[in-house]
Amino acid sequence: MTLDKVVGSAGEAVADIASGASLAVGGFGLCGIPMVLIDALLARGVDELSVVSNNCGVDDWGLGVLLAARRIRKMTSSYVGENKEFERQYLSGELELELTPQGTLAEKLRAGGSGIAAFFTQTGVGTQVAEGGLPRLYGADGSIAVASPAKPVQTFSFGGRDRDFVLEEAITTDFALVHALRGDRHGNLVFDKSARNFSPLAAMAGRICIAQVEHLVEPGDLDPDAVHLPGVFVDRIVVVGPDVEKRVERRTVREEA
Known part of the structure; x- marks a missing residue:
């Protein structure tokens, strides 16, 4: 080899x-x-x-x-x-x-x-990134054919207070x-x-x-x-x-x- x-x-x-x-x-x-x-x-x-x-x-x-x-x-x-x-x-x-x-x-x-496999981040918490609904694919008539799914959100004690984090999967x-x-x-x-x-x-x-x-x-x-x-x-x-x-x-x- x-x-x-x-x-x-x-x-x-x-x-x-x-x-x-x-x-x-x-x-x-x-x-x-x-x-x-x-x-x-x-x-x-x-x-x-x-x-x-x-x-x-x-x-x-x-x-x-x-x-x-x-x-x-x-x-x-x-x-x-x-x-x-x-x-x-x-x-x-x-x-x-x-x-x-x-x-x-x-x-x-x-x-x-x-x-x-995955990690938690604060980025996107409280937005459609975490909550889902972002248009991924439109239909020919302009409707949303495929929307992003909601992602798991978990609360951790971090930096002295409780904060929400969204789970993101690796690529x-x-x-x-x-x-x-x-x-x-x-x-x-x-x-x-x-x-x-x-x-x-x-x-x-x-x-x-x-x-x-x-x-x-x-x-x-x-x-x-x-x-x-x-x-x-x-x-x-x-x-x-x-x-x-x-x-x-x-x-x-x-x-x-």
């Missing part, structure tokens, strides 16, 4: 992702997204995908390209702006959405990767797709500043994690203290090079004085 996890191409890396699969995808907005792997998945033609990611890219980049091609059946996200096609599909009943608070989404992924997926700055052949990854975002958590939650990396180094070249994600969580590495295209979701600049 070899510990070398490098595969020859993005197409080879995603070749066993089938229609109906569930995916955890790293990135925040367009920062740190695994675009080469997303494009390879688009080329495969699979559909009915259930995707967990902070958001769904924009109309022509990121996960938005899968959405535009009608490949995604359900999104589990914390933010759904910046994408008009997402809005259209959701409101017309073509797309299911499980809207989740951002910190809760991060912890659901981390818990799934850590073997923790695990069939596959995870992430982008890293550097990786070695054993799968140890280093992310670039804010491009780390959800990626380590998404990688942990996927039963099979596929990482695209800009720079491939040999085992031992990475300082162990600098590794953001241990190779035990990574199954395949694809080298995409430092010139991989990166886009800015919304460019905001200040006029020169």
Whole structure:
């Protein structure tokens, strides 16, 4: 058995992702997204995908390209702006959405990767997050076809007083797709500043994690203290090079004085 996890191409890396699969995808907005792997998945033609990611890219980049091609059946996200096609599909009943608070989404992924089935949090107590009724899927006539269920709420003595907490279940997926700055052949990854975002958590939650990396180094070249994600969580590495295209979701600049 070899510990070398490098595969020859993005197409080879995603070749066993089938229609109906569930995916955890790293990135925040367009920062740190695994675009080469997303494009390879688009080329495969699979559909009915259930995707967990902070958001769904924009109309022509990121996960938005899968959405535009009608490949995604359900999104589990914390933010759904910046994408008009997402809005259209959701409101017309073509797309299911499980809207989740951002910190809760991060912890659901981390818990799934850590073997923790569920956890209690105060986030969402007293709202539809806990009480249920959030529209997950609309009917063609605009009615709510599927609503979020109520979740168990329990009172704990915490911080010197009794407080209510809602039970949130962990997330695990069939596959995870992430982008890293550097990786070695054993799968140890280093992310670039804010491009780390959800990626380590998404990688942990996927039963099979596929990482695209800009720079491939040999085992031992990475300082162990600098590794953001241990190779035990990574199954395949694809080298995409430092010139991989990166886009800015919304460019905001200040006029020169």
